Amino acid sequence: MNRKEAPVIAFFPEAxxxxxxxxxxxxxxxxxxxxxxxxxxxxxxxxxFADYGFDEFAVPVQSxxxxxxxxxxxxxFLSHHLxxxxxxxxDQxxxxxxxxxxxxxxxxESVEQGLExxxxxxxxxxVVLDNVIMFPAIVRSECPWVRVISCAETELPDNCLPPYLSGLxxxxxxxxxxxxxxYLETLxxxxxxYNKFRQDKGLELLPEGEFLETSPHQNLLLAPSIIRHDRDQVLDSGQFTFLEGCVRQEGPYRVPQMPRNxxxxxxxSFGSLGAMDVSFFESLFDVFKTLDMRFLINVGAQIDAYSRVPDNVHLQEWFPQPSVVEQCDLFxxxxxxxxxxxxxxxxVPSLILPYCWDGHDNAQRAVETSVGLRLNRWDWTTEQLENAINQLLGDAEMKSRLAANSEVMQLRKSVQLAAQKILDCVNPNRI
Amino acid sequence: MDLDLHQGDRLVEKTLADSCSVSRTPIRSALRLLEKEGMARKAAEGGFVLECEPEKGHSILNQHAVGAGVDLAGAILRDRGARRLDGAINVTDLIRRYSVSRSAAQRALEALLAQGVIQKAEGQSWVFTRMPGDRSGRIESYEFRLILEPQAILSDGFKLDTKRADLVRSQTEALLAQSENSFNSQDFQDADLAFHKLIARSSGNQYLASVLMAHHGLRHLPGGSFGMIDFRMRQALDEHLRILDFIEQDHFDLAADQMRLHLRLSMHQRPSVANRGAPALVQATRGSIR
Known part of the structure; x- marks a missing residue:
């Protein structure tokens, strides 16, 4: 391959x-x-990634x-953590x-040798690293690397931001x-x-609570302006780039006819991990079947576990999510x-029922910025869920503001911006 | 239905009724519907003539089936595919859910039994068998096809139905000509089934052909909607064309090898569950986790 014509960009997203x-x-x-x-x-x-037409290299682990x-x-994991x-x-x-x-x-630790x-x-x-931890082999490769923060903005700490994973x-x-x-005491x-591991590999130690440094080359933050925080320490615009969105291209989705249509x-959708909690979804069905609405539900690998699904509910184990969200009234x-x-x-307005990690932070931020509502998994009631759904669907002011914001986000073409920022890191003289 | 129909063929009520294990009444309704949709025309000598590709006519019938009351069995399958029904059903459940007569419910159960999608259970119940479209049956279905589909190509007397092959090729090329991320997975599934049925029908071994056709018939039933990515759908369609190329050049060994590769690539499943720091699980965890 002619490197000058086609620079090789190695993505290493977390699992x-x-x-x-x-x-x-x-x-x-x-x-x-x-x-x-x-x-x-x-x-x-x-x-x-091969299904999207990309070459893959499996990184072997020690065991x-x-x-x-x-x-x-x-x-x-599931019986313990659900x-x-x-x-x-x-408490988490x-x-x-x-x-x-x-x-x-x-x-x-276990992928270090294989990654090298x-x-x-x-x-x-x-190298594009979309993860929450540094793998020393990346720094030691002396290749320019880009950090992608595709978690909530709280992943990059600041005095003005609430702590990561706190939901506060x-x-x-x-x-x-x-x-x-x-958090610091627990971790x-x-x-x-981890710092000992870094030291052994010749990397600098990180401050307490931090597992990943910012990149000296480029850092991409998936944090649209409508939910972005004001920071005490303003980030250098040459080294940090905020993205308005990072939406992949997927095929179209035809909404199926349902008996109650x-x-x-x-x-x-609660992600692949959330989809393992079958009884939680069944408790949602009890509310959904009482509403004059249509529900598309991503139930992941557990799809065969369901029966007696309400007539206004359609289950799939996978959706081309961008095409679905584009057509829906509430997510x-x-x-x-x-x-x-x-x-x-x-x-589209969000109703967020977080169950772990930065979901708590985004749920809190959705409420603060009036782009959605939050319900707690530990104390939600069927009445609260019904009210929240009706409130969000009936909020014309929110809908109009979100529509105007959507137009701005799409005009910014952040995927192109991210790609260009990555290409800017290519050293043209590298052999 | 697995009759070897082509555009321009006569649609004979009795043959169709026998093939579908139903009486002539719903067949008559279906023919009138096809005529109304321009998919069939009345023949001068009586009866009807097919005016479209069979897959297209089948799709139209599927869309109208429930409303027209033609296809209770199809409605049951769709509801089963959508997980609206339990794993076991009985006549009383069907009468209540679909507002049909007892005899209609019984006929539907008999049709489903004939298709091999239900089995008689104890008492008055019938249980659904595991379908190729079910997540739990998918890998087994691919493994079954990996054994038989290459063998169908290698069987003595394999003879490609050229008229049907031309149609499959043009349908495939038309899909591939569409812009990226523009075609629906249902269109892909229709083209995919048409191709694999063509291979099965062309086999020189009648037992291979019939067992594969029966399996593809089950794949055609509603229920499996696992979603495929645009790139992989295009890649799979390209693989279909490559297999047809090899067959048309009499390179049957290469065609069979390409079929194996095609099925192996298609049987790949995305991880069932993933989380940072954890090994992604590719196989489904058995049973529900509560």
């Missing part, structure tokens, strides 16, 4: 659909601009789980956040301080372990940043 599909949107644009995007993949994600072991891992999804963010720190960070650090080998083989012009308003100074202290041993269209989701930003991109 979650949000980051993966966010990167697909940017990679599609890079391909259209003549670059050669490729994907470094974690186990199990092989084929996801790969067999299919049976992975199955057992998830059975145990109850934690109904907890307050503070020790029950959920700590073990997940532990797993993230373990992943970073893969980067040597691919010899990319730029910035105005609650005492609450924020208490959460921050507890202290894990952070120390009247009323507004509501799309419901009920878990506050995943991709889902939240897609709702904003298409001018």
């Amino acid at each position: 979650s659909f949000g980051a993966a599909l966010n990167c697909v949107g940017i990679a599609q644009e890079l391909r259209a601009m003549g670059a050669h995007p490729v994907f470094l993949t974690h186990g199990g994600f092989g084929g996801v 790969e789980l067999t299919e049976e072991e992975t199955q057992t891992y998830w059975q145990e 109850p934690h999804f109904n907890m307050h963010p503070t 720190l020790t029950t959920y956040v700590e073990p997940v960070w532990n797993a993230i650090v373990e992943t970073a 080998t893969a980067l040597e083989r691919i010899n990319p012009d730029v 308003p910035a105005s609650d100074a005492a609450g924020c301080a208490a959460f921050r202290d507890q 202290g041993p894990i952070h120390a372990r 009247n009323g507004p269209l509501v799309y419901v 009920i989701h878990h506050g995943g940043n991709n889902s939240f930003c897609e709702a904003l991109y298409f001018g």
Whole structure:
């Protein structure tokens, strides 16, 4: 391949659909601009990017789980953690956040050797890291790298922002301080372990609570202006680029006829992890069947577990989400940043029932900026859910403001902007 | 229905009724509907003549089936596919849900039994069998096809139905000519079935042909809507054309190899569940997790 004609851009998204599909949107644009995007993949994600036409390189880990072991891992993960999804963010720190960070650090350690080998083989012009942790092999490759923050903006801390994963308003100074202290205390041993790993690999230590430095080359933040925070420390516009949206191209979606086919269209998705909670979805059905609306629900891999689905509800295990959101009147989701930003991109109000991670932060931000409502998983009632749906569908002022904002977001063409910022990092003299 | 129909063929009431395991009355209604939609015309000597490709006529009938009361069995299958029904059904449930007579409900159950999608259970109940479109049956369906479809191409006396092959090719090329991210997955599924049925029909081994046609008939039924990405749909259509190219050049070994590759690529499943720091799970976790 002629490197000058087609710079190789190696994407390394974390093993979650949000980051993966966010990167697909940017990679599609890079391909259209003549670059050669490729994907470094974690186990199990092989084929996801090939289905969009991209080359993949599986990054081996030190001890790969067999299919049976992975199955057992998830059975145990879900039986252990599903109850934690109904907890307050503070209570999740020790029950959920700590073990997940532990797993993230373990992943970073176990892929290091394989990632180093893969980067040597691919010899990319730029590495694009959409993750919450640094993999030392990337820094040591001496290749320009771009950090993508496709989580909520709170991932990049600032004195004016509430703490990451807290779901708190910035105005609650005492609450924020208490959460921050507890977060640092809880993660202290894990952070120390990670810093030791960095040190062993020749990287600088990071301040407490931080697992990923900002890139000296470019940082892309998926934080549309309508929900963006004011920061104490203004970010350097040369090194940090805010994206209004990062929506991938998908095929069209024909809304199916349902036996009860009247009323507004509501799309419901809680991500692949949320979709494992079958009983939660069944409790939603009890409300949905009483409403004169149509519901499209992403139930993921558990689709065969359902029966007696209401006549105004249609289930699928996968949707071309951008095409669906574009057609719907309301999006009920878990506050995943991709889902939240897609709702904003298409001018659709969000009803957020977060269950973990930055979903809490986005739910709080949706309320603060009047682009949606929040319900807590631990105490919502059927009446509250019905009222929230009706309120959002009947809020003409919000609808009009979201429509105007959507127009602005789409005009900004942020996917092209992201792709260009990545290409700007290519060193034309690199061999 | 798996009759070997082509545009211009006569539509014989009795044959159609036998093929669908129904009486002549719903067939008559279906023929009148096709005539109204311009898909069939009255023949001078009586009866009707097919004026479109069979797949298109089938699609029109599907769309009108429930409203016209023609296809209760189809409505049951659609509701089963949409998970609106339990795994077991009985006549009383059907009468209540679809406001039909007992005899109509029984006829529908008999039609479903003939299609192999339900089995008699204890008492008055009938249970749905696992379908190729069900998530839990999908991999097994691909494995089954991986064994038989290449063999269909390699079978002695394999003879491509050239008239039908031309139609499949033009349908495929028309889809591929559409702009990126513009065609619907249902259009793809129609083209995909037309291609694979063509291969099955062309087999020189009648048992291979019939078992594959029966399986494709089940794949055609509503219920499986797992969604495919535009790029992969186009790639799969290209693979269909490549297989046809090899067959037309008498390179049957290459065509069979290409079929294996095509099915292996198509059976790939995206992860069932993923989370940061965790190994993504590709196979579905068995049963519901509560």
